[in-house]
Amino acid sequence: MERLIIGTAGHVDHGKTVLIKALTGVDTDRLREEKERGISIDLGFAPFKLPGGRLAGVVDVPGHERFIHNMLAGAAGMDLVLLVVDANEGVMPQTREHLNILELLGLQKGIVVITKIDLVDEEWRQLVEEEIREELKGTFLENAPVQPVSALTGLGIEELKALIDAMTKEVTPRNAAGPLRLSLDRAFVVPGFGTVITGTLFSGTVRTGDMVEVVPPGVEARVRNIQVHEHDVQEAQAGQRVALNLSGLEKEQLTRGAVVSTPGYYRPTALIDVKLTMLSGAPRPLKNLDPVHFFLGTARTVARLLLLDREELRPGEAALAQCRLERPLVAERGDPFIIRSYSPMTTIGGGRVLDPSPARHRRFRQSVLAHLSELEQDLETGGDEAFVRQKLEELAVADLSRLARATRLPAERLKEILEALRQKNVITSLGESFTTRANLQEWETKILDRLEQFHRQFPLAPGISRAQLRGVLPPAFSLREYDALLERLAVDKITVRGDLVSRYGFTPTPSPEETEVLGRLARFYEQGGLQPPSVREAAERAGADSRRQEELFAYLVSQGTLVKVTEDLYFHREAYRGAVELLCRHFASSETLTLAQFRDLSGSSRKYIQALLEHFDQIKLTRRVGDHRILRARNEQEPGDRIQ
Numbered sequence: 310m311e312r313l314i315i316g317t318a319g320h321v322d323h324g325k326t327v328l329i330k331a332l333t334g335v336d337t338d339r340l341r342e343e344k345e346r347g348i349s350i351d352l353g354f355a356p357f358k359l360p361g362g363r364l365a366g367v368v369d370v371p372g373h374e375r376f377i378h379n380m381l382a383g384a385a386g387m388d389l390v391l392l393v394v395d396a397n398e399g400v401m402p403q404t405r406e407h408l409n410i411l412e413l414l415g416l417q418k419g420i421v422v423i424t425k426i427d428l429v430d431e432e433w434r435q436l437v438e439e440e441i442r443e444e445l446k447g448t449f450l451e452n453a454p455v456q457p458v459s460a461l462t463g464l465g466i467e468e469l470k471a472l473i474d475a476m477t478k479e480v481t482p483r484n485a486a487g488p489l490r491l492s493l494d495r496a497f498v499v500p501g502f503g504t505v506i507t508g509t510l511f512s513g514t515v516r517t518g519d520m521v522e523v524v525p526p527g528v529e530a531r532v533r534n535i536q537v538h539e540h541d542v543q544e545a546q547a548g549q550r551v552a553l554n555l556s557g558l559e560k561e562q563l564t565r566g567a568v569v570s571t572p573g574y575y576r577p578t579a580l581i582d583v584k585l586t587m588l589s590g591a592p593r594p595l596k597n598l599d600p601v602h603f604f605l606g607t608a609r610t611v612a613r614l615l616l617l618d619r620e621e622l623r624p625g626e627a628a629l630a631q632c633r634l635e636r637p638l639v640a641e642r643g644d645p646f647i648i649r650s651y652s653p654m655t656t657i658g659g660g661r662v663l664d665p666s667p668a669r670h671r672r673f674r675q676s677v678l679a680h681l682s683e684l685e686q687d688l689e690t691g692g693d694e695a696f697v698r699q700k701l702e703e704l705a706v707a708d709l710s711r712l713a714r715a716t717r718l719p720a721e722r723l724k725e726i727l728e729a730l731r732q733k734n735v736i737t738s739l740g741e742s743f744t745t746r747a748n749l750q751e752w753e754t755k756i757l758d759r760l761e762q763f764h765r766q767f768p769l770a771p772g773i774s775r776a777q778l779r780g781v782l783p784p785a786f787s788l789r790e791y792d793a794l795l796e797r798l799a800v801d802k803i804t805v806r807g808d809l810v811s812r813y814g815f816t817p818t819p820s821p822e823e824t825e826v827l828g829r830l831a832r833f834y835e836q837g838g839l840q841p842p843s844v845r846e847a848a849e850r851a852g853a854d855s856r857r858q859e860e861l862f863a864y865l866v867s868q869g870t871l872v873k874v875t876e877d878l879y880f881h882r883e884a885y886r887g888a889v890e891l892l893c894r895h896f897a898s899s900e901t902l903t904l905a906q907f908r909d910l911s912g913s914s915r916k917y918i919q920a921l922l923e924h925f926d927q928i929k930l931t932r933r934v935g936d937h938r939i940l941r942a943r944n945e946q947e948p949g950d951r952i953q
């Protein structure tokens with residue numbers, strides 16, 4: 310079985326369905342109404358045995374203008390198209406419209422089939438062929454082979470088969486290793502069997518027993534059975550037409566246009582950024598936010614197109630736009646789409662998806678237009694680098710899984726792109742996460758500016774707390790990412806000491822007046838010994854500016870002159886050391902120590918002694934047991950605990 314879909318295209322009654330019957334033996338007009346009216350309404354499907362024995366899928370589309378939406382659903386999955394033209398009638402309106410659609414969808418390969426040649430003479434046939442050639446100039450079919458046939462007499466049918474066989478060998482197979490994506494075109498109930506959906510597998514592989522998700526609506530189901538060309542198979546791959554029997558689903562939950570995929574992979578979107586091209590034959594310009602019919606894959610909805618750089622798009626022009634969809638659908642970067650005017654319904658343009666999950670844009674924004682132009686270039690070169698860089702910029706900072714969710718790119722592909730971007734010095738890692746170089750520069754500037762400002766405001770303070778400094782960064786930063794950023798800057802831009810961060814090389818230098826005030830403060834505390842003054846009292850007596858109290862004390866602590874025991878209680882380092890010595894000497898001969906004992910030993914008062922002992926408990930020098938204390942063994946103290 311080949312992974313290959315051959316489709317038809319062309320005006321109504323030009324002989325598409327009869328041709329497929331001549332090629333495959335299958336009458337694809339399966340609806341009763343189709344048989345009665347002798348006209349194709351919906352898509353028809355048939356397996357097609359190529360001369361070498363390989364089996365391909367055929368999608369026969371309706372030609373009537375009223376059923377173009379069905380034609381579009383079928384055209385989305387074609388690898389090779391047979392453009393059918395009646396030898397009698399020549400090129401007709403839907404010949405042109407179908408050709409436009411195939412062109413906009415980016416189809417690469419096709420054969421022109423002139424049908425019903427039993428009805429015309431050679432001279433007429435040649436005229437028709439010339440007319441067709443003229444029509445195809447500048448399209449993907451410009452140099453396509455032309456095959457005249459008669460389904461009635463069988464003339465040219467074998468030649469056509471041979472042509473198809475040869476051409477299919479040039480088709481590049483779709484990616485069977487990619488994410489599972491099947492665009493649903495039919496859903497029905499088989500009595501005694503359950504819900505069956507059919508569609509073309511655009512990418513990936515599906516196996517029986519797999520769990521899949523149908524989006525929208527976003528319901529999960531198990532694949533009970535798979536058929537390709539009416540044969541049961543264990544797995545089906547990209548490029549095949551498949552029927553899936555899904556358990557746990559109601560037919561009512563399913564509509565044409567839904568996507569069957571790996572659970573959690575796709576999310577429907579109502580906003581899509583695109584590059585839109587208007588057909589040169591469009592009857593009139595498209596105005597900003599004009600409603601249009603929008604077709605992507607097998608899905609259709611009404612959309613309004615926000616023209617990002619102009620008021621209207623004239624026939625033959627192309628522009629960047631944001632589509633606002635009435636009904637959300639699944640889209641992927643690079644997907645082709647078609648638009649038809651609201652009324653009268655005719656195909657007026659189409660293009661490609663640049664970003665399937667963009668932010669809401671405003672019009673006439675240079676930055677938005679620049680971003681989208683980059684994404685367009687990205688697509689043209691078959692890459693995603695600009696796309697990934699832009700998403701990372703939007704996120705500020707992100708790890709692999711967050712970035713995978715934002716870009717919808719498979720993790721392996723994403724890793725490759727990130728590596729390439731890193732080598733080009735466009736992005737950089739922060740621990741396990743990533744940020745762009747430009748962003749990193751921005752964070753760095755913000756942090757350094759904040760530090761400058763802090764040092765200017767508090768020239769004596771040794772640094773700003775980590776938590777306070779974090780406020781300058783976007784909330785997207787996790788604690789780990791923040792730590793990684795600080796670590797990076799700590800090489801030569803900042804100094805991190807415990808909880809405090811300062812500018813690299815910053816040393817608080819008091820002015821002569823401050824030096825005097827500091828000297829006085831130190832002296833008061835030295836004189837106070839184990840009965841030191843309160844912060845306010847000391848500051849007042851030393852003549853310190855009350856607004857700078859905190860900073861002055863922080864400075865003395867950072868210098869090791871004072872030891873902070875509580876918010877309001879500081880000891881001079883000599884007095885503090887004396888207290889620790891007293892304590893240790895006491896424990897050299899006793900097991901326990903009470904508050905009263907320590908008070909008597911130190912000659913201080915209860916107020917100070919209680920605070921000191923609680924502090925000793927806190928730094929794990931002592932432990933309180935009932936109303937006395939014991940000395941903690943050295944090994945009970947955790948690393949990092951230090952007697953100050």
Ligand code: GDP
Nearest residue numbers: 321322323324325326327328424425459460461
């Ligand atoms: P479709 O709308 O393009 O699918 O056209 P059909 O395949 O339904 O054919 C339309 C009509 O053309 C039918 O009445 C066919 O019998 C007729 N027809 C198709 N192919 C030929 C042919 O090769 N020779 C003749 N004489 N009639 C044909």
Ligand code: MG
Nearest residue numbers: 325326349371
């Ligand atoms: Mg038909």
